[in-house]
Amino acid sequence: MRVIVNTFGTDIKLKQEIVLEPASPSLRDVLSALRERYRVPLERFLNDDLSPVRGVAILINGRNIRSLDRSATTIREGDELTFTVMVAGG
Amino acid sequence: MKGVRGKLLEVDLTQGTTQELPVPLEHYHRYLGGRGLGARLLYDMLPPGTDPLSPDNLLFFLTGPLTGSTAVGASKFVVVTKSPLTHTWCDAYSSGRISVQLKKVGYDGMVIRGRASNRCYLRIDEQGVDIRDASHLWGKDSFTTEKTLKEQEESPAFVSSIGPAGENLVKFACINSDLYRQAGRGGVGAVMGSKHLKAIVVIGGQGVPLHDRKQLLGLNKEAHRRASVSPVAQARMKYGTPLTLNITHTGGILPTKNFQFSTWEKALEKIDSVGVYRSVKKHVSCLSCFIHCSLITEAAEGKYKGVTVEGPEYETLGLFGSNLLIDSLPTIIQANVLCDILGLDTISTGNIIGFLMECSERGLIPPSKAFDLRFGDEEGALAVIEMIAYRRGFGDILAEGVRAAAQHIGGGSDRFAMQVKGLEFPAYDPRGAFGSGLSYAVSPRGACHRRAWPPAQEILGDYPPYTAEGKAEMVREQYDINCILHSLLVCDMPAKFIPLSMEDYANYLHAVTGESFSISDFAQIAGRIETLIRLFNAREGFGREEDTLPYRTLFEPLPDGPGKGQCVGEDNLNRMIDEYYACRGWDSAGVPTEATLRDYELSTEASRG
Numbered sequence: 122m123r124v125i126v127n128t129f130g131t132d133i134k135l136k137q138e139i140v141l142e143p144a145s146p147s148l149r150d151v152l153s154a155l156r157e158r159y160r161v162p163l164e165r166f167l168n169d170d171l172s173p174v175r176g177v178a179i180l181i182n183g184r185n186i187r188s189l190d191r192s193a194t195t196i197r198e199g200d201e202l203t204f205t206v207m208v209a210g211g
Numbered sequence: 212m213k214g215v216r217g218k219l220l221e222v223d224l225t226q227g228t229t230q231e232l233p234v235p236l237e238h239y240h241r242y243l244g245g246r247g248l249g250a251r252l253l254y255d256m257l258p259p260g261t262d263p264l265s266p267d268n269l270l271f272f273l274t275g276p277l278t279g280s281t282a283v284g285a286s287k288f289v290v291v292t293k294s295p296l297t298h299t300w301c302d303a304y305s306s307g308r309i310s311v312q313l314k315k316v317g318y319d320g321m322v323i324r325g326r327a328s329n330r331c332y333l334r335i336d337e338q339g340v341d342i343r344d345a346s347h348l349w350g351k352d353s354f355t356t357e358k359t360l361k362e363q364e365e366s367p368a369f370v371s372s373i374g375p376a377g378e379n380l381v382k383f384a385c386i387n388s389d390l391y392r393q394a395g396r397g398g399v400g401a402v403m404g405s406k407h408l409k410a411i412v413v414i415g416g417q418g419v420p421l422h423d424r425k426q427l428l429g430l431n432k433e434a435h436r437r438a439s440v441s442p443v444a445q446a447r448m449k450y451g452t453p454l455t456l457n458i459t460h461t462g463g464i465l466p467t468k469n470f471q472f473s474t475w476e477k478a479l480e481k482i483d484s485v486g487v488y489r490s491v492k493k494h495v496s497c498l499s500c501f502i503h504c505s506l507i508t509e510a511a512e513g514k515y516k517g518v519t520v521e522g523p524e525y526e527t528l529g530l531f532g533s534n535l536l537i538d539s540l541p542t543i544i545q546a547n548v549l550c551d552i553l554g555l556d557t558i559s560t561g562n563i564i565g566f567l568m569e570c571s572e573r574g575l576i577p578p579s580k581a582f583d584l585r586f587g588d589e590e591g592a593l594a595v596i597e598m599i600a601y602r603r604g605f606g607d608i609l610a611e612g613v614r615a616a617a618q619h620i621g622g623g624s625d626r627f628a629m630q631v632k633g634l635e636f637p638a639y640d641p642r643g644a645f646g647s648g649l650s651y652a653v654s655p656r657g658a659c660h661r662r663a664w665p666p667a668q669e670i671l672g673d674y675p676p677y678t679a680e681g682k683a684e685m686v687r688e689q690y691d692i693n694c695i696l697h698s699l700l701v702c703d704m705p706a707k708f709i710p711l712s713m714e715d716y717a718n719y720l721h722a723v724t725g726e727s728f729s730i731s732d733f734a735q736i737a738g739r740i741e742t743l744i745r746l747f748n749a750r751e752g753f754g755r756e757e758d759t760l761p762y763r764t765l766f767e768p769l770p771d772g773p774g775k776g777q778c779v780g781e782d783n784l785n786r787m788i789d790e791y792y793a794c795r796g797w798d799s800a801g802v803p804t805e806a807t808l809r810d811y812e813l814s815t816e817a818s819r820g
Contacts, residue, residue, distance in 0.1 A: 127457070127461065129446070129454060129457050129458065129484075130442055130445075130446050131442065131445045131446050131449055133450065133454070133457065133484055133485055133488075135457075135479055135480065135485065136479070165442060174442075176441070176442055176443055177442070178670075178671040178672070180461055180462065180670075182773055183461050183462050183463050183474075183670075183772060183773030183774075184676075184773050185670060185671065185672070187672070187673050188673075188674070188675035188676070201461075203461050205457075205458060205461075205671065206442045206443045206446050207443060207667065207671045207672070208443055208446060208447060208454050208455060208458060208671075208708075209443075209664050209666070209667040209671070209707045209708075210452070210455065210660075210664050210667075210703055210704065210707060211452045211455040211459075211524065211525030211526050211529070211637075211638060211639075211660065
């Protein structure tokens with residue numbers, strides 16, 4: 122499965138294309154697979170149990186997983202995952 | 212009560228007189244300062260139906276009880292007046308050292324009335340107030356004005372001024388301070404220009420008495436500790452507000468091509484946080500703040516290489532970037548500087564140029580009235596900025612604001628004139644976050660991003676974005692928090708990034724003033740202030756009919772992004788407004804009920820009408 126990963130924090134990385142083989146297409150398994158390969162960049166965003174760190178949001182194609190199926194959200198080929206600190210205001 | 216001076220400076224430019232205006236202690240208890248005090252004083256002192264550009268309009272510069280105390284983020288001031296753009300209540304916020312200086316010379320703010328017979332500026336120090344001739348400054352840009360006034364003083368002087376746009380009564384002219392800081396929205400610069408007042412200079416003064424300096428230092432120390440471990444604060448200190456563009460693009464609320472679209476891939480790594488960061492020369496913070504979230508950037512290439520600005524902030528990037536399909540950061544920096552020196556609000560200006568581009572592409576503007584301006588036309592956009600500021604040619608129409616321009620152009624252009632009550636949309640498309648639609652619609656100064664920031668909940672938080680469900684209470688809560696912040700007159704940024712809670716601000720308020728406020732006191736004060744501002748607007752003829760959104764937002768489905776196919780729709784808007792009024796204690800017409808007025812002790816105001 123190919124996913125696109127963005128991280129918005131103290132370091133911003135855009136449009137990282139990653140090919141991975143999750144155990145299932147659920148977000149939980151995709152995160153688990155991502156962490157295997159991307160442990161350092163994602164540890165600012167994910168707790169050990171793969172839940173978002175306080176003050177962090179995870180978006181799938183721009184939609185917050187809190188208004189989707191949270192960790193059970195199904196991830197599809199080419200989906201864009203964004204890990205972001207909860208910046209507010211402009 | 213420590214921390215406040217208990218009086219304003221009152222200046223009558225028609226008479227050429229100044230005097231002290233005592234502020235009753237009760238006002239600080241019931242309205243705190245800033246936005247709240249402005250609501251109270253504007254309601255009491257401005258005759259209903261006043262022409263905003265007449266000598267009778269009042270122009271307040273107000274501080275808050277924490278101003279001058281070194282509490283984190285407490286170097287803001289607010290300009291309160293009746294807006295020439297919307298004819299509503301108007302509050303425009305700015306950083307600027309003039310806020311602290313006003314406190315130091317002995318005033319919690321000032322109110323300016325009348326119109327000087329000759330162009331003038333005010334010079335204020337501890338010895339008194341002078342109304343001085345400004346004929347040598349009239350016509351100068353705001354940077355030149357500020358530098359000239361500073362150079363003629365022996366002591367450090369702090370200046371707020373208008374540029375040519377304010378002199379020419381452009382309805383969205385701003386007031387500039389410390390070169391790059393603006394009280395931007397609603398045309399406060401035009402009100403200043405209408406009074407023939409070019410600038411205000413404040414010099415010297417003594418520190419403000421504090422109740423408990425030790426407690427204040429302890430609170431600042433704790434805020435600093437929290438900021439040092441806050442990922443949000445750390446990210447903001449590195450990237451500033453441009454980081455918001457990455458969020459709004461991803462979440463599908465980035466204004467693109469005059470709000471036709473909600474995402475723009477070409478913005479990435481050019482005019483977003485990544486692109487702007489490459490051009491950052493320095494990070495700076497406001498007086499009394501350790502969150503250095505402001506960026507000094509320099510155009511790195513091309514025709515504008517070397518041009519420097521403090522910014523551009525997210526709003527400028529959104530409205531001069533994606534909204535105009537301009538992906539050149541140097542061009543946006545140049546646009547930012549032009550707006551600053553000419554004294555124009557970048558939000559309204561970018562919005563109006565986007566509208567003009569769409570009108571032009573739709574063939575609604577005869578070639579004789581304006582050149583053929585297309586989306587992505589960088590030089591054309593820059594030229595329009597100057598046309599507006601000097602009211603040259605078609606710029607004279609645009610200088611009246613997007614609503615008036617649409618009325619002039621006709622052809623159904625009002626459907627994509629992105630404004631509420633005449634105030635141009637800031638850089639968030641409500642079709643991708645319906646709560647923003649409610650927040651824009653009910654905002655008393657028109658489409659405003661300062662009353663609430665619903666994307667924090669709808670894109671990043673727990674609220675589904677494409678529904679009316681729960682939005683009224685969420686928006687009311689954000690309004691009330693911001694009302695307190697803007698009445699204390701502290702910056703939103705430390706509050707939201709460190710973060711600091713209402714309890715923290717109650718502690719700050721105690722340390723500075725010696726007065727104790729509870730969270731429920733704050734809730735009561737915020738409700739009172741928002742209701743009083745509602746009464747002000749009602750007295751000026753505004754009601755539910757004006758609490759609405761443009762056609763595009765209501766009825767044109769988004770063609771792209773996560774919200775593809777979404778528009779707010781009349782039913783959703785009406786439901787959100789009904790629920791918002793209800794949780795405010797206003798009736799279905801948006802009129803505060805008698806019980807609400809009693810609760811807030813505002814019954815007398817309502818009966819006075």
